[in-house]
Amino acid sequence: MASTTTESSRILHEIETLKSARSDLDRRISSLESQLRDLNHHQNNGVSHAPSASVSTLDSTFPHGLSPDMIYRYSRHLLLPSFGVQAQSRLLKSSILVVGAGGLGSPALMYLAACGAGRLGIVDHDVVELNNMHRQIIHTEAYIGRSKVESAAATCHSINSTVQIVEHKEALRTSNALEIFSKYDIIVDATDNAPSRYMISDCCVVLGKPLVSGAAVGLEGQLTVYNYNGGPCYRCLFPTPPPTTACQRCSDSGVLGVVPGIIGCLQALEAIKIASAVGEPLSGRMLLFDALAARIRTVKIRGRSLQCEVCGENSKFKAAQFQEFDYEKFTQSPLSTSPLRLKLLEPHSRISAKEYSDRLRNGESHVLLDVRPEHHFKIVSLPNSLNVPLASLDGRLEEVGLALKEEEHKQGSDSSSGDVQLYVVCRRGNDSQRAVKALQEKGFTSAKDIIGGLEGWAREVDPTYPAY
Amino acid sequence: MKGQEYRFETSESSGEKVEHLVQIKALFFARARDLTGLNDMVLDVPSGSTAKDCLNKIVGKFPRLEEIIGCVVLALNEDYTTESTIVKDKDELAIIPPISGG
Numbered sequence: 001m002a003s004t005t006t007e008s009s010r011i012l013h014e015i016e017t018l019k020s021a022r023s024d025l026d027r028r029i030s031s032l033e034s035q036l037r038d039l040n041h042h043q044n045n046g047v048s049h050a051p052s053a054s055v056s057t058l059d060s061t062f063p064h065g066l067s068p069d070m071i072y073r074y075s076r077h078l079l080l081p082s083f084g085v086q087a088q089s090r091l092l093k094s095s096i097l098v099v100g101a102g103g104l105g106s107p108a109l110m111y112l113a114a115c116g117a118g119r120l121g122i123v124d125h126d127v128v129e130l131n132n133m134h135r136q137i138i139h140t141e142a143y144i145g146r147s148k149v150e151s152a153a154a155t156c157h158s159i160n161s162t163v164q165i166v167e168h169k170e171a172l173r174t175s176n177a178l179e180i181f182s183k184y185d186i187i188v189d190a191t192d193n194a195p196s197r198y199m200i201s202d203c204c205v206v207l208g209k210p211l212v213s214g215a216a217v218g219l220e221g222q223l224t225v226y227n228y229n230g231g232p233c234y235r236c237l238f239p240t241p242p243p244t245t246a247c248q249r250c251s252d253s254g255v256l257g258v259v260p261g262i263i264g265c266l267q268a269l270e271a272i273k274i275a276s277a278v279g280e281p282l283s284g285r286m287l288l289f290d291a292l293a294a295r296i297r298t299v300k301i302r303g304r305s306l307q308c309e310v311c312g313e314n315s316k317f318k319a320a321q322f323q324e325f326d327y328e329k330f331t332q333s334p335l336s337t338s339p340l341r342l343k344l345l346e347p348h349s350r351i352s353a354k355e356y357s358d359r360l361r362n363g364e365s366h367v368l369l370d371v372r373p374e375h376h377f378k379i380v381s382l383p384n385s386l387n388v389p390l391a392s393l394d395g396r397l398e399e400v401g402l403a404l405k406e407e408e409h410k411q412g413s414d415s416s417s418g419d420v421q422l423y424v425v426c427r428r429g430n431d432s433q434r435a436v437k438a439l440q441e442k443g444f445t446s447a448k449d450i451i452g453g454l455e456g457w458a459r460e461v462d463p464t465y466p467a468y
Numbered sequence: 469m470k471g472q473e474y475r476f477e478t479s480e481s482s483g484e485k486v487e488h489l490v491q492i493k494a495l496f497f498a499r500a501r502d503l504t505g506l507n508d509m510v511l512d513v514p515s516g517s518t519a520k521d522c523l524n525k526i527v528g529k530f531p532r533l534e535e536i537i538g539c540v541v542l543a544l545n546e547d548y549t550t551e552s553t554i555v556k557d558k559d560e561l562a563i564i565p566p567i568s569g570g
């Protein structure tokens with residue numbers, strides 16, 4: 001077993017090295033390709049096709065400023081009586097920033113690139129992972145392990161090379177948000193966590209930018225336009241952040257891939273409407289999408305609150321206050337997508353996955369309690385584990401006691417080994433700690449959690465163990 | 469009005485105007501759906517009850533809603549409402565916690 005582990009980590013290491021070499025090569029190739037593209041543009045077509053130039057220094061045979069290529073590319077927009085050349089021309093002069101190149105950002109970015117937004121910014125600091133692919137359709141398998149921003153930019157460029165794409169490969173923070181946002185007309189919130197949503201909304205208020213905000217989890221989505229034409233901001237609606245337990249993340253609660261896809265498309269639509277000054281943006285209203293019932297409702301929401309801490313009458317919230325504000329503390333959840341790592345227990349109440357595997361090999365008499373929800377347990381579980389979800393643990397303590405007794409019985413005559421141990425495991429090692437705490441309070445004093453849960457097991461013991 | 473005795477009358481059968489109870493439908497979204505395990509529920513409340521009274525009654529039935537009730541958007545018949553609005557028979561009260569995922 002030990003040699004298998006060493007061999008696996010050697011292979012993992014080699015994969016990492018090769019991946020990093022590959023991404024260096026890819027970067028060089030794409031940089032050379034873009035140099036070549038620029039050269040060709042200048043040689044063959046003159047400057048009018050170069051991305052940034054095409055917006056401003058258009059060939060001016062036509063008063064609207066669209067080149068023949070653009071007229072052809074956007075012809076179906078131009079044919080729309082309610083859109084037409086005027087709206088397209090406004091769109092071509094607009095700049096839109098999409099924060100987050102994930103499930104919402106994917107379709108939003110693709111449509112915004114396709115429709116001819118003049119300048120399109122992308123903010124993200126994550127890398128593409130295999131478990132993103134079912135919903136983050138802007139990325140392709142070839143980009144797994146590489147920057148989401150690079151990947152998204154490459155797709156946008158391949159859809160429409162005349163759009164200027166700006167890559168912001170960094171996490172959005174109070175230290176850089178003002179500077180980044182100030183370069184764009186419209187902000188699209190396609191992030192996945194509460195602190196980012198407050199930060200983005202506040203920054204838009206400080207800078208006076210309209211915000212197209214979308215969210216999705218499970219089988220539901222929400223969409224609103226904030227801070228537009230005297231409408232409310234995010235804080236007018238939600239002055240107090242929800243408790244951490246109420247903040248569901250796709251990485252914990254799951255999400256049907258097409259649901260953020262639909263909301264992301266609607267975000268692109270709202271951004272296009274604002275940029276081209278067409279139609280009625282979804283301000284002062286909230287769209288609720290229910291995938292299971294196949295129903296979309298739009299409810300009227302409150303207007304701007306005069307008492308709002310940020311956009312209200314007497315608000316003192318300006319750039320300086322924004323930069324000082326601690327969004328992680330305010331919402332009690334981290335800005336980064338990295339999962340929560342609780343530390344509730346004393347070291348003697350915990351063991352590492354490696355140590356558990358050693359004890360398992362030594363035939364130590366024990367019961368392994370898996371406290372994940374049943375549908376998690378069905379995905380994958382360790383052998384001989386007993387599934388009692390944390391939520392129902394209180395009412396099922398008897399079962400735990402019985403399992404321990406049974407194990408004791410099995411030991412029977414040769415009970416020189418002492419007490420039967422009780423180990424608790426979950427997905428990441430948070431719920432297992434909560435469970436151990438509860439168990440200890442109910443008299444199962446020897447209960448221990450396996451540090452890092454099944455993820456720890458995959459890391460330390462069996463790299464081939466399925467992650468989810 | 470609270471604390472009084474109410475006679476329950478089925479207005480359909482009697483056709484009388486006097487109604488002591490109104491029936492509203494509560495619609496749950498996002499986290500409220502998880503916590504109640506329901507998409508919606510029918511609720512009988514004394515006439516003259518406010519949206520807040522309805523919320524209190526719902527939280528009474530589903531105490532776990534307590535954690536989010538301070539952070540929801542309310543809509544009455546898809547229109548903006550405040551907690552002090554008086555509900556009418558057949559009203560739909562939507563309880564909408566924010567979603568932050570993406």
Ligand SMILES: [Zn+2]
Nearest residue numbers: 233236308311
């Ligand atoms: Zn506000």
